[in-house]
Amino acid sequence: GQQVMQIPQYQHVQEGEDFTTYCNSSTTLSNIQWYKQRPGGHPVFLIQLVKSGEVKKQKRLTFQFGEAKKNSSLHITATQTTDVGTYFCAGHSGNTGKLIFGQGTTLQVKP
């Protein structure tokens, strides 16, 4: 079945360093969404990308959707302790209505 793979699974960085997580789908996606889950919390929507090659920025966060609409990345510049959490990508494929989630990347930031 359709799979969305996300790497790395864990990342420890020093505060101020950059961080990137990558998402790859086995099939072409209609869209890609990114969510953040703080420790002990629930996923919260960050952003959605729909167009091939699309790039969106939210302050220190940069999101990209690949040209083939099968991969995506989230890059955080100059991490802060408030960035700690697990970042999930998720995508729709076709018209099933089902959102397929990657396994998530857990980010730890050392002050």
Place this chain on the structure above:
Amino acid sequence: DGGITQSPKYLFRKEGQNVTLSCEQNLNHDAMYWYRQDPGQGLRLIYYSQIVNDFQKGDIAEGYSVSREKKESFPLTVTSAQKNPTAFYLCASSPTTSYNEQFFGPGTRLTVL
């Protein structure tokens, strides 16, 4: 105050007992979802409902059942047939199933002893 609620936050049950987790939303969303989250894994879809009185199986529906009698409510029953029920259960809703962001409830952590 609009939102999606799940109760209780923590739930303990003995093996062999059925248990029902509640999920209520007042966002007037048509679509609702149930996910299971295990450590180190992403969210796996159990069931979803696109509209009242209709629901579809997700990727891991075995051992679970749902109902959608009201737009606001989508309860999940974890039956004794579910072999590994201990997990974190998340309910979500969205305006429709078409490419909308999903709004998640706070989750219920179920432990089966």
